[in-house]
Amino acid sequence: MATRRTPSKETSASGSPVSMADLARELGVSMTTISRALSDHHSIGPATKQAVLKLAKKLNYQPNHLAAALRKGKSKLIGVIVPYIEGRFFASVVHGIETAASKAGFSVIICQSGEDVEHERKNLETLLSAQVAGILISVSLNTLDFKHFEKVRKHGVPLVFFDRLLEGDHVNAVVLNDREGGYQATSHLLEQGCRRVAHICGTQHLNIYKNRRQGYLDALQRYGIAPDDSLIRDSNMTLESGAQCMADLLALPNPPDAVFAAGDTAILGALQLLKSRGLRVPQDVALAGFSNEALTQVAEPMLTSVDQRTEEMGQAAFRLFTELLSAEGTAFSQRQVVLQPQLFVRASSLRKDTI
Amino acid sequence: MATRRTPSKETSASGSPVSMADLARELGVSMTTISRALSDHHSIGPATKQAVLKLAKKLNYQPNHLAAALRKGKSKLIGVIVPYIEGRFFASVVHGIETAASKAGFSVIICQSGEDVEHERKNLETLLSAQVAGILISVSLNTLDFKHFEKVRKHGVPLVFFDRLLEGDHVNAVVLNDREGGYQATSHLLEQGCRRVAHICGTQHLNIYKNRRQGYLDALQRYGIAPDDSLIRDSNMTLESGAQCMADLLALPNPPDAVFAAGDTAILGALQLLKSRGLRVPQDVALAGFSNEALTQVAEPMLTSVDQRTEEMGQAAFRLFTELLSAEGTAFSQRQVVLQPQLFVRASSLRKDTI
């Protein structure tokens, strides 16, 4: 009896949620034609394509990625999890990722773990629910195992680690050659004539700090210098901690003539302490840090530091993701991309008058 | 004849894309029940709810936000567009936004305009296609009109501006009281006994720079000092530009005894130039910047600067978005949230021995 009427959609304020169905109706063709015309399918005549494109523009049709992703099973979203977005390093990597991703038509969802595993796990679930096509992550400081990543693997979502990862597990990752970086920085200090080079290092369960320290040891060995445990100080890499370590080092019976810290903030703390004690840098103590943060060029003297190739890291991480995506189903090989660090020598370590 | 069999889904590698349908089959109930049980609908018995929840956990069912969003018409995604993610200011605001958003169950898609309107427009389209529930944006430097935001309005997607916005148009925004910030910084310099205070200012079509300059002028007037156009220099706020402006100012017949720059990088450039000329800060020239970047505490002397309440800004922007979301349909009032800046006084401006 009652005629079935499409419910008039006057809901959306003044909206124009024009769909493919609208285009189809307007043009008197099927939705199939619209869909294929828009995706440039070969089975659609050029005239029809033109017409569809024109009308789409006219009604300013906006495709609904959600619907497409739902149907196709894969979205154009990728998830990125970092401990925190602030701080030059992660911001810069995210910059690299986002730039590469947007070029490839992907959007990136950003998540912060706040250096907390629990948050990290929640983030992973959220991203899986959002049906991301892949996840790029730098694990939090207190991530000690890989249990929560199992779920990701089960869902068949490509997972790429960058910078920080856990030892032992074989995963897809792009990392800096931290060992080489540590080696370069330490070698440089030794070349400058320093003979008692100290090291301020971070937590050893993270690959990055472990490797930087190993590079430090490598350099000592290369120069035939026996490592002195009293010159190696654990630190949480904060400004205060850096200052404290420096103070401790100065209190040694035989204090160092150079310090290589695994982070720039820590080395800045050391610098400030040295200056407060009236010691000269680099004449009394030469300094080198890690990360090449902006502050290295603001400090006085400017700080020598190892650059982490942040942007390349972001790009590489995304590229690795795309490779995993297309290689899906293939025997999953674990790929590791290793970037080479670059030492930026500045005044804080220049003892010899070079050149 | 042939029995209709559900196509066996052995597609996904080793995947467990378990859906509500799976849960329903397993439990011998309808999908309706599953859906309602999961969303704690009143019409589902406690026993059933328990069973569903338990099974969901067991099969580690992961809800598909895409499908839900499609059906409901609104997603749990918000889009954030910034000129670039690097740099303390934006990174920090994004941090604030993400933190607030994730607490409220929203995920944030991050986009960079690269200070380019064209990119900005593309970003907007991408976000609309992704069916975001709202868009938070700080416009690019060369965004001169609001044309491309029309589409957003048409789609009925809440739009919130933060920090940067265009003059004249009435929009929802959360901004810093830049005028007050400029006033505070300048007043402080005047209180320190400076009488020829210069200003390095940014492009005047952006609210922020315009207002900071106005605050500068306000302070001069309050102290009964006539503004001197030769003391106001246009700049693009880079390090080099800051140094250049400082050089120009020093070349004046009657050089300034203080400089207030609308950005920290610029004031750092000025500082470096002053030191290279052998002038003392603050004795010869006192300095104050804007943004309270990390570098202000690394420079020597440490730089006085106006803090922009970045995290609060992010939180406020998100909160404003949620308000718009729930007020949807209501007469759309333009809401402006104004945050109060905070002056951090440091050595670069302390001429008087305070306290």
Added chain:
DNA sequence: ATAATTTACACAAACGATTGTGAAATCATT
């Protein structure tokens, strides 16, 4: 001229969740 191919399009079933409507069963009310 007829068969084989290509071109151009429509039908309809998915994708995974939500929800208005309705219908049994259970319980309380007078």
Added chain:
DNA sequence: AATGATTTCACAATCGTTTGTGTAAATTAT
């Protein structure tokens, strides 16, 4: 005991796309 309320759940349509299959017409080959 009969009516009404309440609880508990299933049906089926729907969101906006994509895509395998089907089928005319137009083109080419034999």
